[in-house]
Amino acid sequence: MLLSTFARASFSLLIFGVVEAANNSTIDGHSRARIIENAKKDGIDLAQFNWTNAAIAEIERVREDVLPLPDFSKATKIDTHSHIIPDFYKTLLQANLLSNHVPIWTLQDHLAYKSANGISRSVVSISTPGANIFAGDAAQNSAVARLTNEFMFALAETYPERFSFLANTPLPYVEESLVEARYALDQLNSSGIGVMSSHEGQYHGSKAFARFYEYLDTKSTGVFYHPTVPLREINGELIEAYPSYGFVFAPFDFLFDTARNIMNMTAAHTMRDNRNLRFGFAHCGGAFASVADRYFSSPVYGPTESWENYAGIFQTRAFFDTAGPMFPHAVQGLFGYDIPTSKFIYGTDFPYSGQSQNVSGALLNALIDNSDLFSGDEKKTIYESNAKAFVDI
Numbered sequence: 001m002l003l004s005t006f007a008r009a010s011f012s013l014l015i016f017g018v019v020e021a022a023n024n025s026t027i028d029g030h031s032r033a034r035i036i037e038n039a040k041k042d043g044i045d046l047a048q049f050n051w052t053n054a055a056i057a058e059i060e061r062v063r064e065d066v067l068p069l070p071d072f073s074k075a076t077k078i079d080t081h082s083h084i085i086p087d088f089y090k091t092l093l094q095a096n097l098l099s100n101h102v103p104i105w106t107l108q109d110h111l112a113y114k115s116a117n118g119i120s121r122s123v124v125s126i127s128t129p130g131a132n133i134f135a136g137d138a139a140q141n142s143a144v145a146r147l148t149n150e151f152m153f154a155l156a157e158t159y160p161e162r163f164s165f166l167a168n169t170p171l172p173y174v175e176e177s178l179v180e181a182r183y184a185l186d187q188l189n190s191s192g193i194g195v196m197s198s199h200e201g202q203y204h205g206s207k208a209f210a211r212f213y214e215y216l217d218t219k220s221t222g223v224f225y226h227p228t229v230p231l232r233e234i235n236g237e238l239i240e241a242y243p244s245y246g247f248v249f250a251p252f253d254f255l256f257d258t259a260r261n262i263m264n265m266t267a268a269h270t271m272r273d274n275r276n277l278r279f280g281f282a283h284c285g286g287a288f289a290s291v292a293d294r295y296f297s298s299p300v301y302g303p304t305e306s307w308e309n310y311a312g313i314f315q316t317r318a319f320f321d322t323a324g325p326m327f328p329h330a331v332q333g334l335f336g337y338d339i340p341t342s343k344f345i346y347g348t349d350f351p352y353s354g355q356s357q358n359v360s361g362a363l364l365n366a367l368i369d370n371s372d373l374f375s376g377d378e379k380k381t382i383y384e385s386n387a388k389a390f391v392d393i
């Protein structure tokens with residue numbers, strides 16, 4: 001346990017302090033009170049949880065403790081797949097036993113990594129499990145989504161040249177997620193939406209998500225699908241349904257959950273029916289390229305679900321990131337489906353890549369730089385411009 005009994009007691013006292021005397025000290029009009037009141041307007045009562053006070057203080061520190069920047073004069077890349085891990089979020093993960101592989105993240109390290117690897121802008125998001133720290137608890141997951149979004153907003157406002165973000169949502173709670181997406185897109189200037197490959201057992205083709213997608217479609221936004229450990233409901237309880245026991249989940253089963261989700265969305269016509277959306281799939285779409293032929297040629301689904309019906313969607317509105325690393329075989333798999341080079345986007349998976357998988361930024365860049373699968377001009381667009389067709393940056 002991270003917090004002593006004493007620390008917990010003072011933590012709760014602080015919470016009541018916040019509620020009674022809204023601290024309206026603001027920096028550029030952004031205050032503790034704004035965060036609390038906007039949340040309340042959206043039906044999120046931050047005062048009921050014993051961790052939100054520390055979260056808001058950490059968000060305020062982003063604006064107050066502005067760091068000196070390293071050298072960005074040679075930085076041109078846009079990183080569409082990198083993560084922030086605020087202390088409050090990490091503490092929640094650890095307290096809820098989801099802490100096996102949570103890397104260390106600091107803003108200073110992130111800026112140094114960007115500078116060292118030529119990354120000008122990072123479009124940050126929250127990694128697994130997103131807001132689903134409290135499985136089954138819509139109210140608490142909504143608070144996690146809101147405060148991680150406020151944290152990323154503070155980062156993007158404080159370092160506007162260096163950070164944009166994809167908003168976290170409390171899926172599978174659809175009404176709450178709709179409210180959160182609206183707030184993030186309209187008021188926090190988020191560049192798109194970041195979701196997990198599955199949420200408490202639901203994939204994105206789930207009929208239950210239809211209203212969420214209808215809303216997002218009206219916003220013509222980009223949605224980034226990040227892999228996670230799938231859950232299943234067994235006897236009324238949500239348990240990890242992670243079949244590849246014995247493997248570390250991130251480099252193996254994540255690729256399968258990504259493929260399961262893409263096939264689920266395809267089968268449910270989520271991609272076809274939401275014509276204004278762009279879809280970003282992490283790690284080159286995981287195992288998608290290996291299973292798609294089998295799926296599209298299956299007598300159960302075909303011929304109405306033939307690849308020809310879907311090729312246009314995958315070739316125009318789907319994007320595949322380089323995090324992993326997924327060179328060279330997964331890239332060639334996607335070429336097999338005529339995915340154009342304009343649909344590959346640069347992603348590093350910082351800070352997970354280096355700490356969980358020992359893939360340094362230099363190694364990842366070298367894989368792209370030395371690849372003979374793309375021309376020099378194509379590599380430049382993967383690094384610098386393809387992302388602009390995916391998310392609003």
Ligand SMILES: *[C@@H]1O[C@H](CO)[C@@H](O)[C@H](O)[C@H]1NC(C)=O
Nearest residue numbers: 003007008009011012050051
């Ligand atoms: C917050 O409350 C939960 C129970 O709702 C408890 O398990 C946890 O230890 C508390 N954390 C702190 C920091 O007080």
Ligand SMILES: *[C@@H]1O[C@H](CO)[C@@H](O)[C@H](O)[C@H]1NC(C)=O
Nearest residue numbers: 020021022023024033034037
């Ligand atoms: C904080 O600001 C809000 C408006 O944003 C106002 O309604 C409230 O009275 C203020 N609270 C304090 C303690 O100043």
Ligand SMILES: *[C@@H]1O[C@H](CO)[C@@H](O)[C@H](O)[C@H]1NC(C)=O
Nearest residue numbers: 021023024025032057060061
């Ligand atoms: C308001 O919050 C700021 C920073 O979080 C702190 O420095 C200040 O002392 C607080 N003011 C009051 C009146 O609590």
Ligand SMILES: *[C@@H]1O[C@H](CO)[C@@H](O)[C@H](O)[C@H]1NC(C)=O
Nearest residue numbers: 201202203205206264267268
């Ligand atoms: C997609 O997954 C959901 C579970 O999340 C399931 O209910 C639905 O039947 C699946 N859709 C298709 C078309 O496979």
Ligand SMILES: *[C@@H]1O[C@H](CO)[C@@H](O)[C@H](O)[C@H]1NC(C)=O
Nearest residue numbers: 354355356357358359360363
């Ligand atoms: C990480 O990679 C570096 C260079 O690629 C290598 O020298 C080092 O031994 C690796 N560390 C681990 C723990 O695998």
Ligand SMILES: *[C@@H]1O[C@H](CO)[C@@H](O)[C@H](O)[C@H]1NC(C)=O
Nearest residue numbers: 160163164165189191392393
């Ligand atoms: C919104 O974010 C983008 C970068 O993601 C930035 O270029 C733009 O200036 C921001 N707009 C506002 C109003 O903050």
